[in-house]
Amino acid sequence: MGELPHKYEVTIKVATAPYKLSDKIKDELKASGMMDDKGKLKLKGVSPKMLKRMKEEAVDCPVLKSEIGFVQCFVCPNFQSRITGKVLCKGDPL
Numbered sequence: 001m002g003e004l005p006h007k008y009e010v011t012i013k014v015a016t017a018p019y020k021l022s023d024k025i026k027d028e029l030k031a032s033g034m035m036d037d038k039g040k041l042k043l044k045g046v047s048p049k050m051l052k053r054m055k056e057e058a059v060d061c062p063v064l065k066s067e068i069g070f071v072q073c074f075v076c077p078n079f080q081s082r083i084t085g086k087v088l089c090k091g092d093p094l
């Protein structure tokens, strides 16, 4: 099976600072059922161990032109998949 069309391959790196999700993103996650009312993330197929690791990772987002936490990237509408340390990103304007 071929890869989905994507614009960017973004390298995942260790975060230089801890990233907190903004209130706007939290509201979006809650609305789509990916976060409960207590603010706990519920991501399909992501174990607590993986989630802990994801929180220590970041990407230099080519669309937002800044470093963002990997959790935010993972839930971004442009996120397609994660392959060997890279995010395949659709690259649409956000």
Ligand code: SF4
Pocket (backbone or CB within 6 Å): 010, 059, 060, 061, 062, 063, 064, 068, 072, 073, 074, 076, 077, 078, 079, 080, 087, 088, 089, 090, 091, 092, 094
């Ligand atoms: S998936 Fe979203 S957050 Fe991640 S690199 Fe692409 S545009 Fe940025």
